[in-house]
Amino acid sequence: KTLAEMMEDLLFRDKVSRIIVGLLMLALMIAYIGGQGMGMGLLFEEFTGANPTYIILFVTAVFIAYTYMGGMYAVARVEFVIGMLVIGLGIVYYGSAFSLVHFSASYLNHRLAAVGAQSLTTFHFDPSTITLFFTGMLGVLGAQIYWQRCFAAKDGKTARTGML
Secondary structure, eight states: OOHHHHHIIIIIOSHHHHHHHHHHHHHHHHHHHHHHHHHHHHHHHHHHOOOHHHHHHHHHHHHHHHHHHHHHHHHHHHHHHHHHHHHHHHHHHHHHHHHTTTTOHHHHHHHHHHTTOGGGGOOOOOTHHHHHHHHHHHHHHHHTTTHHHHHHSSSHHHHHHHTO
8 A cells, every 4th residue: 555545544544635645745746756867967967967857857868768668677777776876886886985095994084184075074963963864754754755756667566566
């Protein structure tokens, strides 16, 4: 069941509340997916100098196309490939970045102090971090980030079991 159905069953027991919960979750998902598209567009703009609007539209069109053509399997395969790329490129990036400081935190602190940036490695706890953490957790639980899997599923049963 979705969060809206669960809230209807457990708390509200009316369709209006279910619709309100569904719309709130939808608004959060639109913001979440829009933020991802914006991040992708700005990232490509930084690397290529291209207009981010066109990149956002292109990436959205590609996502819709491969989801439409391949369904749930296409979404899963693309996410697997992207995950492997992130792991591989992350290892290469951090390996090359930390090789410059000989994989030593003390040498990194020494080099940062030489340029007046020693505060970059200090940790300051801000109580608002707790609020941000719980807001993010509620967003993940309430927004159902896996909606794209539900929409890509061929029927309701596949959508329900795809959430597991």
